[in-house]
Amino acid sequence: MTVLKTEKMTKVYPSGDGVWDIDLEVKEGEIFGFLGSNGAGKTTTIRVLLGLLHPTSGKVEVLGTNPLEKEGIEKRKEIGYLPGELALYEQHTGGTILDFFSGIFGYQNSNRKEVMDALSFNSRDLKRKVGEYSRGMKQKLGLIIALQHQPRVVFMDEPTTGLDPLIQLEVYKLLKDFVSPGGTVFMSSHNLSEVERVCDRVAIIREGKIIALEEVGELSRRKVYNVEFSLNPQISRKELEEIGLKEPVIVENLVKGKIPGSPDAFLRRILDRGEIHDLKWERGRLEDIFLEYYRPEVGDEK
Amino acid sequence: MKGIFQLRFREQLGTILVIILGHLGVAGLIVWSYEAFMEETGFMVQMFSQFEDLFRGFIGVGFSLDELTASYLGMTWRHPLILFILMGFGVSRSLGISREIDSGTGDLLFSLPLRRSKIILAEFITTSVGLLIINLSLVLGVYFWSRVLSIQDIPGFYGFFWVFIISFFLHIMFSAFSLFIVCIVKSARKATAWSIGIISVLYLGDFLAGMQPQIEAIHPFTVFYHYQVPEALAGNALWFETLLFLILTLVFFTAASFFIQRRDL
DSSP states (O other): OEEEEEEEEEEEOTTSOEEEEEEEEEETTOEEEEEOOTTSSHHHHHHHHTTSSOOSEEEEEETTBOTTSHHHHHHGGGEEEEOSSOOOOTTSBHHHHHHHHHHHHTOSOOOHHHHHHHTTOOGGGGGSBGGGSOHHHHHHHHHHHHHTTOOSEEEEESTTTTOOHHHHHHHHHHHHHHHTTTOEEEEEESOHHHHHHHOSEEEEEETTEEEEEEEHHHHHHTOEEEEEEEEESOOOHHHHHHTTOEEEEEETTEEEEEEESOSHHHHHHHHHHOEEEEEEEEEOOHHHHHHHHHSOOTTTTO | OHHHHHHHHHHHHHHHHHHHHHHHHHHHHHHHHHHHHHHTHHHHHHHHHHTHHHHHHHHOOOOOHHHHHHHHHHHHHHSHHHHHHHHHHHHHHHHHHHHHHHHSHHHHHHTSSSOHHHHHHHHHHHHHHHHHHHHHHHHHHHHHHHHHTTOSSOOOHHHHHHHHHHHHHHHHHHHHHHHHHHHHSSSHHHHHHHHHHHHHHHHHHHHHHHHOGGGGGGGGGGSGGGOOHHHHHTTOOOHHHHHHHHHHHHHHHHHHHHHHHHSOO
């Protein structure tokens, strides 16, 4: 079932910035990553999906309704939201804020305790004013607000900002647990390892336009391997490129380069040419693929 | 809506209590000094006659002894300091929405399953309840102290009732006006500048129009011209003025609801 859909969704600010022709479709039970550098348009897209911004053109549907219309506003009861730059009412206690949101959403079954436990959020802290919280604690409180009413879909703008690595792992687990019974997560991030770890699919946005939309597994398959070896006898740079080594660098007997996809075929081919020694190889990171997308196109620099 | 009302009321409770205590003190001072004022009335009438235009412009009444009695108390409500406290409360509460949008708390507030117009209605009702309590405290304070100090010639309860009504409606009207500004202006800084700027210009216009016969024609448009506290204290029912402030409140609030629905947050 489609939880979220946009067709040619465009939002242009008076300054000329914005997002253009965003086509997305997110299914139930999916963790969808929205990847991009700062200012690429991630937050703008989320704000349009939540009905905080009016799209300039195009179609937006969340849970089958337009988020700006009456039915869409009603559907927000089934939506959770964690803003990127989370700001909370600092003069109130954490408990007051959670009660405020739960009161507005008017739900019967709260999983506040489960979320608090998962995030190691001490219930005694609910009696303290939010102004006294550390950044990480505020972020945890934001996550509890977003998830405590058991929404069907949750929008998260950079959810692990300010959290220590151990709690980040807990958040990833929490999100996995949230989607397993049919929940859906739409999360923006510029943390690639985070996306790789938790997301099922990812869209990459650059300068307001979606430049790639793929399954994370597929992106991972596109990874490159960084290799380094000594070769005897030496072969030319051109030959190395012909057998599949990208960006080869030759220093005396030492060869360095990148192998896209599986390294098996390359290794077979290179062994046909001679002996290799001191082979070192490591899997490239998702960052490398991401940077590939973000590499300026020819002509961009002008 | 109930949740927003409760949260906001809790936020403003401290301010309300401080203003109420301040008002009780001010009211005592007013009533206590009133007696001294009446002893010196003859001298005061003579003194104020020297500055008739200025005085008329400031409190909008003439100089008979009876009128002056009402004017003395009337000044209490029309005094810039009291106006600043009462209006400051209502206006700053409305401008709070703009500050929320700027600071980011508005993101969570406006993504709630409530229409934006309902959210600002909840905010406006909370502010109005606060204004009701604050206005009532000043009126009851003056009335209370005048009875405690057994002051003679103080206007009756009916006069104070109308002062309360006219004062309350003036302040919720300006609160609705600020809300309207918030809904059409992008930043909290601009909303503050426009709200306070326009209200100040109206107050100044009222003052100058009272002094200068050449610009007297603009006087009814200054809004403050209709804030006839001395008339109310004299025991006159101010139906027209109350209705005017109420209509303006509804107009500004309706416009605010219309624009908040259509603007980006």
